[in-house]
Amino acid sequence: MTRRIVRTGIQLGVLLTICLTAVFFLDNHYRVLPQSIHSHLPLHHEGLVITDITVQTCSSINPLSVCKLDQDKWHRIEKDLYLNTGWLSKAYVHIKRKREEELTDDDKVILDIRTGKLDPATGEKAQQAEKWESRPAGIWLKRSAKRHASDSKKVVSSVDVLFGADAVEPRPGWEIAKPNPLLLETGGEVKEARLTFRRGAPHKVERPTPRIRADGKFKIIQISDLHLSTGLGLCREPEPKGHNGGRCDADPRTLEFVERVLDDEKPDMVVLSGDQVNGETARDAQTALFKIAHVLIERKIPYAAIFGNHDDEGSLSRAAMMSLLQSLPYSLSEPGPNTIEGVGNYFVEIAAHGASKHSALTLYFLDTHSYSPDERQFKGYDWIKPKQIDWFKDTSNSLKDSHKLYSHIHMDMAFIHIPLPEYAIPGQETVGTWKEGVTAPGFNTHFRDALVQQGIKAVSCGHDHANDYCALSKNEKSGEGELWMCYAGGSGFGGYGGYDGYHRRVRVFEVDTNRAQIRTWKRLEFGDLQKKLDEQVIVESGKVFSGQGES
Incomplete structure (x- = not known):
C-alpha cells in the first residue's frame, strides 16, 4: 500500500511538472493563458x-x-x-x-x-x-x-x-x-x-492620442533603468558621496529627480526604456511598477514602456507586467503580436497637430529580451530575433503610404533596452559620456541595418547606466552618417552607478516637425539642475545631422 501511494505521488508530481512546464512555455512564448498571466493580480469581475x-x-x-x-x-x-x-x-x-x-x-x-x-x-x-x-x-x-x-x-x-x-x-x-x-x-x-x-464599477481608463503641439514640436523624455524596488530601496553608489548626510533611500530620491525634470521640461510623452523594476528587490513587482506609473498619471503624461533584463526577475512575468500597464491610464504600451518573440514589440503614431488624422512621427519599440540563450558561444545578453526584424520591416513598409499623406516630412525613431553591437564600434563620432564597456549581445542580427533601410534616423537604448553618449553610425563605403545611436543614461539609485562623478540622468528628445528636426540633450539629478547637457541636433530637414554638418 505504501509503495502504491509513493508511486502515485511520483506520477502526480511528474504530471504537475509537465503542466507547469507547459504553462511556462505558453506564457513566455505565445501568451495565450490569461489565467496564468494574471495569477498574481486581483480578479476584477464587473458586477x-x-x-x-x-x-x-x-x-x-x-x-x-x-x-x-x-x-x-x-x-x-x-x-x-x-x-x-x-x-x-x-x-x-x-x-x-x-x-x-x-x-x-x-x-x-x-x-x-x-x-x-x-x-x-x-x-x-x-x-x-x-x-x-x-x-x-x-x-x-x-x-x-x-x-x-x-x-x-x-x-x-x-x-x-x-x-x-x-x-x-x-x-x-x-x-x-x-x-x-x-x-x-x-x-x-x-x-x-x-x-x-x-x-463601484471599473473606471474608464484614459488613453489619449499623442499629438504634435500647435508650435509644431513634440517633446519626449526617455527614462531608463529606474530599478525601483518594493519598499524604499537601498541606494547603490550614489553621487556625490556623502550627500544628505549619507542617507539615501533609492526610490524616493529617484522619483524626486524624475518628478523635477518632468515638471521642468513638461514633456508630451515619456518612454520607459527598460529595467523599471529591480528584480532582486522587487518582491512585489506590481508595487514597484505602480510608483513610476503614479508619477506619470498624476501629471497626465502619456507613456510607453519596454522591458529590460531585470524587470521580470521579480514576481511578475513580462506578459503580466504589460497587462498591468495596459490597465492603467495614459499608458500607450502594447504587448505586440504573439507570433514573434518578446513582449512589447509595437509602435506608437504621433498625430499631426490640430484635428489632423495623419501621423507626423512614428515611434517603434522592440523587446531586446534578457540573457543569452547560448552562453557558451555568445556570452552576455540576448539579441533581437529575425522574426522581430521581419515584423519591424513589414510594419514600417505598411505605414509608408499613409505617411506620405502628411504635409511635412514624416520622421521615425526607435527605442530598445539592450544596445546594439554597433554601439561599441571604436572611432565613431560620439557626443556624451562613455564610461563603461558596451554590454551588447555577442551575436549580431544586424537590426541596425534594418533601421537604416527603413529610414529610422535615431535609436535610443538603456541598460549601460554610465554610458549616455550618442554615436553616429556611418555607411562603411561612403562614410556618410546613417543613424544616431543614443543612450539614455541610468536614472535610478537602485541600480549601479559606480563611476566617479557620474550622476543619474535622463535623455530628452525634442522633435520640431516644422523643420523636420530632432534635438536631444540630458538632464542631471545633481549639479547644474537647469543645464541642458550635451545638447545637439541629430536630425535636420529629415536627414541625419552631425556636429560637422549634414551627413
Missing part, C-alpha cells in the same frame, strides 16, 4: 461586490498547514503577506464576493475599509448607523445591507495588496486603506502589507 474580508495565517514549515479557506465561499488573493520571506508563517488575504443580483437580505456589503489597532469609531463625533467590524491583522470593515441601486457606486468591489511604506495606488477609483499597514510581524517597511480597494 461583483465584496461581502467580507479576512486574513488566514499558516505555518511555512509545516507541509500540512494550508493557507486556504473554503474555496466555495472564499477567494484568495495570491500574494503572501510576508512576501515569501517568513521563516515560520505565511498569510493571505481572502475575500467573499457575490454578484449584486444574487445578494439576499442576509448579505452585507462593505462600504469602507480601515486598518489599524483601534476601532475607527473611537473619537468620532456622530454615532454611525453601521458599526466597524474587526477582522484579523488590524482590518476594520464597515458593512451594511445593500438597499438601493445607487449603493453600487459606494460598495467595495475589488481588493488587492501592495507593499512598503511608499506604496501608491495609480488605478482610477482605487485607494489604499488607511491609516496603517496590516498588523503583521513582518519586520521592516519593505514588507509592510497595505490593503487597497476599489469602490
Whole structure:
C-alpha cells in the first residue's frame, strides 16, 4: 500500500511538472493563458461586490498547514503577506464576493475599509448607523445591507495588496486603506502589507492620442533603468558621496529627480526604456511598477514602456507586467503580436497637430529580451530575433503610404533596452559620456541595418547606466552618417552607478516637425539642475545631422 501511494505521488508530481512546464512555455512564448498571466493580480469581475474580508495565517514549515479557506465561499488573493520571506508563517488575504443580483437580505456589503489597532469609531463625533467590524491583522470593515441601486457606486468591489511604506495606488477609483499597514510581524517597511480597494464599477481608463503641439514640436523624455524596488530601496553608489548626510533611500530620491525634470521640461510623452523594476528587490513587482506609473498619471503624461533584463526577475512575468500597464491610464504600451518573440514589440503614431488624422512621427519599440540563450558561444545578453526584424520591416513598409499623406516630412525613431553591437564600434563620432564597456549581445542580427533601410534616423537604448553618449553610425563605403545611436543614461539609485562623478540622468528628445528636426540633450539629478547637457541636433530637414554638418 505504501509503495502504491509513493508511486502515485511520483506520477502526480511528474504530471504537475509537465503542466507547469507547459504553462511556462505558453506564457513566455505565445501568451495565450490569461489565467496564468494574471495569477498574481486581483480578479476584477464587473458586477461583483465584496461581502467580507479576512486574513488566514499558516505555518511555512509545516507541509500540512494550508493557507486556504473554503474555496466555495472564499477567494484568495495570491500574494503572501510576508512576501515569501517568513521563516515560520505565511498569510493571505481572502475575500467573499457575490454578484449584486444574487445578494439576499442576509448579505452585507462593505462600504469602507480601515486598518489599524483601534476601532475607527473611537473619537468620532456622530454615532454611525453601521458599526466597524474587526477582522484579523488590524482590518476594520464597515458593512451594511445593500438597499438601493445607487449603493453600487459606494460598495467595495475589488481588493488587492501592495507593499512598503511608499506604496501608491495609480488605478482610477482605487485607494489604499488607511491609516496603517496590516498588523503583521513582518519586520521592516519593505514588507509592510497595505490593503487597497476599489469602490463601484471599473473606471474608464484614459488613453489619449499623442499629438504634435500647435508650435509644431513634440517633446519626449526617455527614462531608463529606474530599478525601483518594493519598499524604499537601498541606494547603490550614489553621487556625490556623502550627500544628505549619507542617507539615501533609492526610490524616493529617484522619483524626486524624475518628478523635477518632468515638471521642468513638461514633456508630451515619456518612454520607459527598460529595467523599471529591480528584480532582486522587487518582491512585489506590481508595487514597484505602480510608483513610476503614479508619477506619470498624476501629471497626465502619456507613456510607453519596454522591458529590460531585470524587470521580470521579480514576481511578475513580462506578459503580466504589460497587462498591468495596459490597465492603467495614459499608458500607450502594447504587448505586440504573439507570433514573434518578446513582449512589447509595437509602435506608437504621433498625430499631426490640430484635428489632423495623419501621423507626423512614428515611434517603434522592440523587446531586446534578457540573457543569452547560448552562453557558451555568445556570452552576455540576448539579441533581437529575425522574426522581430521581419515584423519591424513589414510594419514600417505598411505605414509608408499613409505617411506620405502628411504635409511635412514624416520622421521615425526607435527605442530598445539592450544596445546594439554597433554601439561599441571604436572611432565613431560620439557626443556624451562613455564610461563603461558596451554590454551588447555577442551575436549580431544586424537590426541596425534594418533601421537604416527603413529610414529610422535615431535609436535610443538603456541598460549601460554610465554610458549616455550618442554615436553616429556611418555607411562603411561612403562614410556618410546613417543613424544616431543614443543612450539614455541610468536614472535610478537602485541600480549601479559606480563611476566617479557620474550622476543619474535622463535623455530628452525634442522633435520640431516644422523643420523636420530632432534635438536631444540630458538632464542631471545633481549639479547644474537647469543645464541642458550635451545638447545637439541629430536630425535636420529629415536627414541625419552631425556636429560637422549634414551627413
